[in-house]
Amino acid sequence: MELRELGEFGLIERIRRAAGRRPAGAVALGIGDDAAVLRPRTGEDIVASTDAMVEGVHFRFGNESARSVGRRALVANLSDLAAMGARPLGFLWALAAPPRLDVRVVDGLLRGLLDEAELHGCPLVGGNCSAAREVSLTLTVLGAVKRGCALTRRGARAGDGIYVTGVLGAAALDRSRAERGGRVRFVAEPRLAAGRALARMRGVGACIDVSDGLDADLAQLFGGRPLRPHLDVERLPVVRGFRAACARLGLDPEALARGGGEDYELLFTLRPGALSEAALSRRLAVSVTCIGHVAAGRAPRRKAAGWSHFRA
C-alpha cells in the first residue's frame, strides 16, 4: 500500500496505535492533540534539540533498512540530550515523504524509532506528516536536567584532561563498508547514563557528543578561545580489530577515528587531579579514556576534518 492510499489521518492513527495511547512517565498528553504536554519535575530545566535525517544525504534505502534509519535518527537526537546531562522526556517526529512511498517503509522507520525509544525511556509524543519529494525524518527530543546543571560546550580550562567514552571510528568504518557494497549495520549507543553522571559530578569542564568527528567537535569546544587540545593520538580508543579492518579496506585508522563522525560518544574535559580512568569508567558505567589535555594558546588555523553540510 502507498502512503497516498492511507492518507495523512490514516497514517497518524497508525502511528498513534503503534506508539501506544496511554500517558506514561512525564507524558501528560501524547499523540493526537494540537501539542504534547510533558511534566518535568520541580526544579528542572528543559533541554531541547532537533536533528534531521534526509534521504540521499544521511541515508539510502539501497543499503540500509528503514528500521536502522529510524534507530539512527533517534540515537543522534538522544545523544544531544546525553551531552547536556539530561534525562529524556519524549520526542516529536516530523516525517516528510513522497505520497507514493510504500507504507512498509514508514512502518520500518516507526519500528526503529519506537525500539530505540523504548530502550531509552523516551516515548513518541507527537509529530507532523507532510508530503515531500524525498523522505526525511526531523526529530525533536525533549529532556530535563536539574536546574542550572546542564553540561555545556563552554567551561574547558587550560590544564583540563580531555576524555572520551567508548570507542571512535566504528560508525565511519561501518559506513565505509556500506559504501563498498555492504549494508549499514552500526547503531551507536547514546551515552545518556554517562551524561547524567557527568552532570552530577564536580570538576567537569565542557561536554559535547562526537557527531561531526573528533577533530571537528574539539574545534567546537575550543574554537575562538585561547585554548587548544593537545591529543595523545596513540591513546584514541578504537574497537578491537579496528586497525586490521582499516588495513583491509585501505583506510587510515587515525583519520577514521578523528574525522569519521556519528560516533555519539561523549567528549568532555575534567579539571586536573580528578578521578582515574578506571574510577571514571565505573562512575559513568562505560569505558572512559583520557586522550590528551587542554593547552593554553590558540590552535593554528587549520580546517578540521569532519562533516559539514552544503559543502560541495
Next chain:
Amino acid sequence: MELRELGEFGLIERIRRAAGRRPAGAVALGIGDDAAVLRPRTGEDIVASTDAMVEGVHFRFGNESARSVGRRALVANLSDLAAMGARPLGFLWALAAPPRLDVRVVDGLLRGLLDEAELHGCPLVGGNCSAAREVSLTLTVLGAVKRGCALTRRGARAGDGIYVTGVLGAAALDRSRAERGGRVRFVAEPRLAAGRALARMRGVGACIDVSDGLDADLAQLFGGRPLRPHLDVERLPVVRGFRAACARLGLDPEALARGGGEDYELLFTLRPGALSEAALSRRLAVSVTCIGHVAAGRAPRRKAAGWSHFRA
C-alpha cells in the same frame, strides 16, 4: 552567494548573530550548544509541537516572499501553543535546503521567523541545517502552561456552544488569489492571548486551532464520539467584503470558510450559560462568534473537506 559557499557552520553563525546570543526570558542557553536549555516556572507543564513547511507543497517562492514563508511557518506552530492555552518559551528551526540555494532566501526566511518571533515573545533557541533537494522548514515550538490546565481537543459535551475567534476563509481567499497569478500576502495572527485566557476560564470544553479547515477540525473534536456539531452557517464570521471577493473569483464563500484552512483561529466549546459573545470577546481580546452548538448523537459519515497530506 550560494549556501555551499557559506557552509553549514557559516550559516549557523549567521543565524546565531541575527537571533542574538544573549539568554533572555525563559532561555537559559540558546543557539550554539548541543541543545537549548529552557527554564519554565515552578508548577508549569511543557507544551511541544512540531510542524513542517515544504517547498512545492506548502509554499512556492514563485508567488511568495521568503519572509512571508518564514512568518507563516512560525504562525502555524504558535497557533498550536495557542490552542493549548500555553505561553511561548522558544522555538527550534530545522532547515533543509539545496546547497545551491541563494543565501538571501535563507536570510528572508530567517527575517520572517525572527519578526514573528519578536511579535510573540518566542525566541529562536536552536535548530539544525541539512542539505536536501527541496527547501523545507520544520519548526518545533515549546511553551508552558499552568500544570494540568492545558486546553485539549477532548472535553466537549452535548449542549456546549461552539465558538470561533476572528474570521474564517481569509487565508483561503488569499491563496485562491495567489493561484490566479497574485502573491500570497495573508499572514494569520496566532491567538496566543485568547488561548491563555481560555485556559484560565471555567466552562471551557474542547479547543483546537483551525488549521485544516473548520469542518475538518470540528471532526477532530467530535470524531469517534457520540457528538456532532450543529452549525448555524449564517453566523460563520468572515472578513468584510468576503462574499463580494468570492463572487468576483467565482468561489463559494461557505466552502471557503468551512474548508479553506490555515485560518489559525481558535475553535472551542463552552458550557451553556457561559458568557455572552460580547463579554467573551472582551475577555479574549478578539472578536468571538457563537457558530452553533454540540448535539448528541454521531454525525453521519461524510468526508470532511479540508487539507490532508499524501492524497492524490
